[in-house]
Amino acid sequence: MANISDIIEQYIKARLGRSNSGAIVFRRSELAEKFSCVPSQINYVLSTRFSSNRGYIVETRRGGGGFIRIIRIPLEESEDLLDLVYEKIGDQIGMNEAIGLIRHLFEEDIITRREAHLMETVIEVAAPDHGHPEARRNRAVLLKSMLMVLLRHKK
Amino acid sequence: MANISDIIEQYIKARLGRSNSGAIVFRRSELAEKFSCVPSQINYVLSTRFSSNRGYIVETRRGGGGFIRIIRIPLEESEDLLDLVYEKIGDQIGMNEAIGLIRHLFEEDIITRREAHLMETVIEVAAPDHGHPEARRNRAVLLKSMLMVLLRHKK
DNA sequence: CTTAGTTTGACCTTTATTGACCTTTACTAT
DNA sequence: ATAGTAAAGGTCAATAAAGGTCAAACTAAG
Numbered sequence: 001m002a003n004i005s006d007i008i009e010q011y012i013k014a015r016l017g018r019s020n021s022g023a024i025v026f027r028r029s030e031l032a033e034k035f036s037c038v039p040s041q042i043n044y045v046l047s048t049r050f051s052s053n054r055g056y057i058v059e060t061r062r063g064g065g066g067f068i069r070i071i072r073i074p075l076e077e078s079e080d081l082l083d084l085v086y087e088k089i090g091d092q093i094g095m096n097e098a099i100g101l102i103r104h105l106f107e108e109d110i111i112t113r114r115e116a117h118l119m120e121t122v123i124e125v126a127a128p129d130h131g132h133p134e135a136r137r138n139r140a141v142l143l144k145s146m147l148m149v150l151l152r153h154k155k
Numbered sequence: 156m157a158n159i160s161d162i163i164e165q166y167i168k169a170r171l172g173r174s175n176s177g178a179i180v181f182r183r184s185e186l187a188e189k190f191s192c193v194p195s196q197i198n199y200v201l202s203t204r205f206s207s208n209r210g211y212i213v214e215t216r217r218g219g220g221g222f223i224r225i226i227r228i229p230l231e232e233s234e235d236l237l238d239l240v241y242e243k244i245g246d247q248i249g250m251n252e253a254i255g256l257i258r259h260l261f262e263e264d265i266i267t268r269r270e271a272h273l274m275e276t277v278i279e280v281a282a283p284d285h286g287h288p289e290a291r292r293n294r295a296v297l298l299k300s301m302l303m304v305l306l307r308h309k310k
Numbered sequence: 311c312t313t314a315g316t317t318t319g320a321c322c323t324t325t326a327t328t329g330a331c332c333t334t335t336a337c338t339a340t
Numbered sequence: 341a342t343a344g345t346a347a348a349g350g351t352c353a354a355t356a357a358a359g360g361t362c363a364a365a366c367t368a369a370g
Contacts, residue, residue, distance in 0.1 A: 063335025218325025
């Protein structure tokens with residue numbers, strides 16, 4: 001909410017949205033200055049919100065003329081998508097990762113909002129988080145079954 | 156009947172009523188302070204009065220800038236439909252009846268084809284037919300949770 | 311007297327912020 | 341070419357700032 005990390009996240013996403021190329025470049029120190037925070041705060045935001053898991057690539061360069069470049073990688077709708085997602089899930093997956101993946105697919109417009117809600121609910125009801133490795137495996141099986149249906153049948 | 160939980164419930168509902176977005180956000184600690192109770196009392200109210208069964212979604216975030224967000228899910232289809240379907244399911248349901256119900260909702264154009272496939276798959280994977288009464292009950296819980304989402308969210 | 315619902319508090323987990331110290335790269339003056 | 345220095349960005353651990361959990365104690369209705 002009123003935390004700086006969220007504000008920086010929004011700022012970066014807004015800039016990415018305005019960019020035609022889907023990429024932006026800036027200096028870490030400038031951004032830190034703009035939001036009156038320490039430079040390492042920027043790294044925190046990058047690692048928690050712009051991970052490759054969430055569909056971004058971050059490139060940086062140190063030294064004089066250094067910079068940070070953030071590139072948004074659109075999830076293309078293709079045959080590979082199912083493989084990609086399957087690989088990401090593997091034979092077990094945590095609650096947060098599962099929810100994160102579902103949200104990502106929704107943001108990329110590959111599944112509808114109702115489908116996303118439906119899947120989240122199913123996972124919470126049928127494979128709740130009890131820390132048991134059993135639950136992680138069940139969750140993976142369930143999620144893969146569901147995505148098999150959705151990614152194979154055109155919207 | 157003037158217990159704190161009821162008062163907090165009313166307060167939250169009043170705020171939800173005033174909100175045009177149908178959602179409100181607050182800090183757990185602030186609310187607790189406002190009603191002079193321990194913070195965990197808020198969790199109690201949320202879990203007993205704002206469950207998804209009652210048509211709410213509660214999202215939270217811990218850590219700095221943490222918050223609790225409550226969203227009221229408007230009923231899209233008629234309330235009767237939800238009641239009807241709930242009654243039909245009851246505390247337990249067989250495989251064939253469950254599949255039949257799902258198909259019926261699809262034919263009535265209340266859920267999409269993808270949603271129907273998705274639900275069938277979920278039921279087959281998470282509550283397969285083994286003749287155990289346990290399975291019949293799990294299936295009912297799962298199916299009701301799923302329909303709660305779909306019958307409450309606009310297509 | 312029993313049961314369901316409520317209230318409390320001790321302890322836990324997650325997320326964010328900050329700062330000291332480290333590494334890499336570019337530029338400049340020998 | 342090269343050493344030195346300035347100008348970036350990177351890492352990591354300590355601390356702060358939330359919210360979550362769970363069980364014990366309490367209360368009210370039957």
